[in-house]
Amino acid sequence: ATDLDPHFVGAYSYGAIVMPAIDKEQAIALATKGITNNPNEWRLYQHLGYIYWRLGQYDKAAETYGKGSAVEGASPFMKIMAASMINDAGSRSTARSIYRQMLSESTEESIRTTADRRLSFLDWQDEQDAINAVLTEFREKNGRCANSFGEVATQIFQEKLPEGRTFNVDAGKRLVDPTGAPYKLDRDQCVVNVDREKTKLPI
Numbered sequence: 001a002t003d004l005d006p007h008f009v010g011a012y013s014y015g016a017i018v019m020p021a022i023d024k025e026q027a028i029a030l031a032t033k034g035i036t037n038n039p040n041e042w043r044l045y046q047h048l049g050y051i052y053w054r055l056g057q058y059d060k061a062a063e064t065y066g067k068g069s070a071v072e073g074a075s076p077f078m079k080i081m082a083a084s085m086i087n088d089a090g091s092r093s094t095a096r097s098i099y100r101q102m103l104s105e106s107t108e109e110s111i112r113t114t115a116d117r118r119l120s121f122l123d124w125q126d127e128q129d130a131i132n133a134v135l136t137e138f139r140e141k142n143g144r145c146a147n148s149f150g151e152v153a154t155q156i157f158q159e160k161l162p163e164g165r166t167f168n169v170d171a172g173k174r175l176v177d178p179t180g181a182p183y184k185l186d187r188d189q190c191v192v193n194v195d196r197e198k199t200k201l202p203i
Contacts, residue, residue: 016047
């Protein structure tokens with residue numbers, strides 16, 4: 001598609017989201033091709049910066065976001081990300097900023113769906129940390145794992161999640177993940193798990 005129409009920005013955008021999981025070198029090549037053919041499209045720098053970030057190449061991500069920020073009309077987000085890649089690249093807060101930007105600005109439904117699922121996954125990671133901390137404390141105090149989430153529900157709901165978020169329960173008052181699927185308690189490991197058959201998390 002990009003050979004037929006080198007200015008088909010949507011194709012580069014889609015490739016930046018999908019291809020890193022398939023072929024990272026091809027993903028970089030496609031995004032770089034997009035910038036070469038469309039040097040005034042700052043979002044293509046955003047996509048290439050995103051690929052480098054996904055691959056853990058934070059120096060290249062910072063450089064790419066920085067170059068993109070210099071393109072006329074570029075979002076202030078680009079300068080913020082250039083700094084974040086240097087100071088806080090591996091944090092969940094940086095990941096949230098990236099995916100929220102995609103969700104708010106992209107018109108491609110596939111990109112918006114991916115960003116939304118990735119944000120849910122970040123929420124799950126926060127909840128996982130909080131729930132496991134409660135389970136660990138209970139086991140240390142009682143010499144056993146909790147029999148159910150109900151046994152430690154009070155402590156779980158007292159845990160503070162980032163950005164003032166709260167835990168969710170379904171109609172049956174079961175603790176559920178960010179996509180509404182009930183959590184599962186692994187009593188052997190004494191940790192929380194997601195229900196892989198029901199969750200919509202990208203795991």
